Amino acid sequence: MLNKGQKLYSVVNFKCPNCHEGDLYPTSLGSFSKTFTMYEYCPSCGQPYVIEPGFYWGAMYIAYMLSSGIMLVGFGVLFFGFGLEIIPSFLILLVLLVILYGLIFRLARSIWINIYVHYKPDKKYPDNLKKVNNVTRKT
Numbered sequence: 061m062l063n064k065g066q067k068l069y070s071v072v073n074f075k076c077p078n079c080h081e082g083d084l085y086p087t088s089l090g091s092f093s094k095t096f097t098m099y100e101y102c103p104s105c106g107q108p109y110v111i112e113p114g115f116y117w118g119a120m121y122i123a124y125m126l127s128s129g130i131m132l133v134g135f136g137v138l139f140f141g142f143g144l145e146i147i148p149s150f151l152i153l154l155v156l157l158v159i160l161y162g163l164i165f166r167l168a169r170s171i172w173i174n175i176y177v178h179y180k181p182d183k184k185y186p187d188n189l190k191k192v193n194n195v196t197r198k199t
Contacts, residue, residue, distance in 0.1 A: 065179050071170045077177040078107035084170060095162040098169070106185030109173060116169055123168035127157055130164075 062069040064080040076082040082104030087094045101108055110116075131153050138149040157164070 106188030
């Protein structure tokens with residue numbers, strides 16, 4: 061269903077948008093200690109992940125849209141579907157968003173970088189590959 065070369069493949073699997081090989085994050089989503097740590101460069105092709113200072117500020121808007129969508133759909137299901145009162149519905153959704161915060165954060169950044177970087181499997185950044193050596197940054 062999802063194959064290399066598709067934007068959705070890179071977004072969902074948190075892969076480099078340039079080569080679809082390297083990871084965006086050094087740890088899995090289940091690692092709570094380094095959830096927000098991201099590679100500076102793709103370990104596979106050397107694509108810089110921080111294109112300019114403040115690049116990921118736009119990902120905040122994506123995260124806001126994802127969180128709002130979860131809240132709206134969740135509230136509709138809980139309030140109108142199950143007949144739950146307003147306060148319990150919002151409390152359940154608040155707990156759900158706290159649990160999903162790491163996923164939303166990573167997904168928003170993955171979507172944001174995929175808007176600007178396109179799949180070019182043959183394009184390599186040899187100068188950056190020398191710098192990679194698992195260099196990570198908390199952004």
